[in-house]
Amino acid sequence: MQALLSVAPGGPETLELTTLPDPSPGKGELLIAVKAAGVNFPDTLIIRDLYQMKPPRPFAPGGEIAGEVLAIGEGVTGFEPGDRVLALTGHGGFATHLTIKAATAIKFPDDMPYEDAACFIFTYGTSYHALKDRALLQAGETMLILGAAGGVGSAAIELGKAMGARVIAAVSSEDKAAFCKQIGADETIVYPREMDRDAQKAFSGQIKALAGPNGVDVVYDAVGGPFSEPALRSMAWNGRFLVVGFPAGIPNLPLNLPLLKGCQIVGVFWGASVFRDPQGHAQNVAELFTLYAKSQIKPRISAQFPLNQAADALKLLADRSVLGKLVITPGAT
Known part of the structure; x- marks a missing residue:
């Protein structure tokens, strides 16, 4: 071998x-x-x-x-x-x-x-656990995905649409934005690779403009770093901010924001959940195979x-x- x-x-x-x-x-x-x-x-x-x-x-x-x-x-x-x-x-x-x-x-x-x-299993399992089990995503809610063109991000787009959500995909290039639209994203935002305070304010403004006056119900953060705070500032009341990964670094988030917005910061550790809840994992896998058979995910x-x-x-x-x-x-x- x-x-x-x-x-x-x-x-x-x-x-x-x-x-x-x-x-x-x-x-x-x-x-x-x-x-x-x-x-x-x-x-x-x-x-x-x-x-x-x-x-x-x-x-x-x-x-x-x-x-x-x-x-x-x-x-x-x-x-x-x-x-x-x-x-x-x-x-x-x-x-x-x-x-x-x-x-x-x-x-x-x-x-x-x-x-x-x-x-x-890795990408769809992670994203389905995040959206179904951790965010309790509901049809009609608005979801923002950071790093939406990557493996777990693109899976989250497809699953979010299959679950009836409105999906805003945030990415770092126009090519990635076009890819996200192709697989079902309703809206896209292209953010700069380097995010200073001015860029953070501009990014938060873009999110709020697309999300509408109520804000974003679910943030799927697969990026971290300086990109997380603008997304947190865009949250709706009772929103859920999903912590998925940190390729841009572990963010420093002001904890007054969850208080002011009445939102939750929710960890997504899918690997641990598989071992802690094997029956729930088996059910999720069965549901994912059904979605694949219906061509809702691929x-x-x-x-x-x-x-x-x-x-x-x-x-x-x-x-x-x-x-x-x-x-x-x-x-x-």
């Missing part, structure tokens, strides 16, 4: 394509031939030791895979060789083969391509990379220049 390994803390340039012995499934495990691996922002952090999880080196990044079951370990029931499964792996997905706990594997529909399956894959070019995909993601999702196809050359 081959794997793209992190051998020392650092950027994508530190990863090494390595040939390893083929693994065998242990008790309770499945051996998977990885057909596709989704690329997500945590992959850019875990190789720098900046993520919550710090696996021992060497390890392969790649926390989301889809593939074919090749072999079954002792004690595993409900799976057979040839089954098509997807799984959240935490790491290890940038490889041709991988062993996973059978309990983490999810069979997916035959009409779903491996590439879609590998880009499905991963927006903008590029595919073979395993030996996976570092290039991570560089693009770290530069925040990606529209939708990137996918690694380990069997490609």
Whole structure:
């Protein structure tokens, strides 16, 4: 087998394509031939030791895979060789083969391509948990998405529309704005990459102008940094500000604003929720498959990379220049 390994803390340039012995499934495990691996922002952090999880080196990044079951370990029931499964792996997905706990594997529909399956659970799972479980988003409400052209942001656009919300997509370029309109956003705002106080005031004014006099009911903040405060200032009474991620840095928010606006700041830690509420997660996954079957959601894959070019995909993601999702196809050359 081959794997793209992190051998020392650092950027994508530190990863090494390595040939390893083929693994065998242990008790309770499945051996998977990885057909596709989704690329997500945590992959850019875990190789720098900046993520919550710090696996021992060497390890392969790649926390989301889809593939074919090749072999079954002792004690595993409900799976057979040839089954098509997807799984959240935490790491290890940038490889041709991988062993996973059978309990983490999810069979997916035959009409779903491996590439879609590998880009499905992380982004849609995060955004559906955020909007359904944390924000309690209601039809007719207005939602602002920061970083709307990225993986979780574009998933939030589709899910917000499927749930009946009015969606304002905030992005950093006209190309990203056009992409967001294409996948369903009602309105778009292009904000500058550098946000000083004057730019913050202007951004807040743009949000309020589009949201109307009542303000924004839900903010989906997948950016952080200086972009968060203008969004918080645009909140409606009883609004919900979702804390999803911080690629622009952890923001410093004035806590008088939630008091004055009667709004909530709500954390979204989907990975922890999966383990704390497995039944709720299973229900959400079933509902997401239904939305996919109805063509209300579909991963927006903008590029595919073979395993030996996976570092290039991570560089693009770290530069925040990606529209939708990137996918690694380990069997490609």
